[in-house]
Amino acid sequence: MAAAEEERHLKLTGEFDCDPSPLSTVRHSTSHVMAQAVKRLFPTVKVAIGPAIEDGFYYDFAKSEPFTPEDLERIEATMREIVKDDLRFERREMDRRDAIAFFRERGEPFKVEILEGIEAPQVSLYQQGDFIDLCRGPHVASTGEIKAFKLLSSSGAYWRGDEKNAMLQRIYGTAWLTQEELDQYLWRLEEAKKRDHRKLGRELDLFIFNEVSPGAPIWLPNGWTIVRELERFVREHLDALGYQEISTPILVNRKLWEQSGHWEHYQENMFKVEVEEQIFSLKPMNCPEHTLVYRHALRSYRDLPLRFSDMGRLHRNERSGTLTGLFRVRQFAQDDAHIFCRPDQVQDEMTTLLGLMRTWHAHFNLEPSFKLATRPADSLGTEEQWRTAEQALHDALKSNGLAYELNPGDGAFYGPKIDVDVQDAIGRKWTIATIQYDFGQPDRFGLEYIDTDGQPRRPVMIHRAILGSFERFVGILTEHFTGAFPTWLAPVQARVLPISEKHIDYAREVWTRLRGARVRAELDDRNEKLGYRIRDAQVRKVPYMLVVGERERQSGTVSLRHRSGDDLGAVPVDRVLADLAAEITSRSASLTVGRP
């Protein structure tokens, strides 16, 4: 994120069009105030850049020693004084050459470097009190408009995100329009720490990472159970919708990537392998191989749409410094599929897909929102193709009655796309799903179908993933549910706990019946106190505990407990089995067994 955000800001410093929403204006203005405070407290520090980012802002400074937590407190206190002084942000235009001389004289080499990289003849400067910065704006009118902010952390960051450049000190902060929003955000940060999937992944034995394969999770039995359940969920739905599942090679000759355009547009993200003096790549996506499946037979208008699903393993060369638990990995699999259809079928396919997304996401209590991403600078295709494709996506969203945000220039190089964010339990948004309209690949691979008039026509290719990468999705779900997965996903769905060793036989009988009903159940007959074993099951987030003693044996019941701590009392074993099976089969998001 950081490097791209930085590049964008550097570009913007010249011609200026920072996202002018009130929130990012406040955040960006707060970064100026922070730089002013830093210069006041550390006059020899050099300033680099300070953009607004998602949820806040940062500013980079050249300083030999890192900022300490005490420094951040002092800086924040000084910022509050500057806010109290209610200084106006005054804009001033300057000839670019004059600006270079101006910042050189002030001893600000980073500003000079930015200015030297800009082509515009005129640039703008903003001054509040004793601080002046090169900036396109916009800003709030005066520092008094900054109501709610907090500095969060500091860390080293390379100038322009490049490790060959100087190491700078970055301070991150957050700013909001109201104190209430700030408080909520700080609560979310605290919550997120508690829910960190890397921590929960260790505690619940879901997965590990090993230095021998950075960015590739080693799935433990518990974590892999979740992935398998998700795959099963995907397969059951797609089979019913007429998708056909295929499997395609991982190691693929560069010839294919040259034809698809990936070699030209995506090469830096691909792992390459030499085999018998030829260059192969580990596939970063399935699409080009799916065109081979399409071409394998003569297709008529009656055969379309063809929907190929492929959960194959993909590799992308992410820089090691950016790898983050399951959120940014090098190896993953997606619930990927490609739809080949006639142009007149695009609308229906898109409509079905958008509906499918809403149903699937609802299964996980995730709230979706939609973004339409349009033509990027580096892209294939003609104006006309892009216009038609963007219109088709727009129409599909409209006909589904879905509100959406526009994301100009964020499309794939082969076509526009709809990205879907889901909002989790603590209000964070994650982009997981995507629908992409592709006219590039059918052209490049010469795909055809025979139309009603006997003439060959070009089909449209739709790329789509609904859960996205299983790795990332499991990471999101782990944090969303704080590891307390719905029963159908829980690695262990029930634990049977005999009160003492006298009740082991009955416990074993209950356990056997659970397993016979395909419930993932464990028997905890360890020689430990019952209270200890109950707590242990709760820590492991096992949805149901079935406690059995003499009374339960005589009445054919179990004493049922939820991981939440609720004690539901005696329930007949038959009813527990039937209700548990129903809860699992319906993939219920909440725990229902034993509830009235």
Ligand SMILES: [Zn+2]
């Ligand atoms: Zn600014």
Ligand SMILES: [Zn+2]
């Ligand atoms: Zn694709």
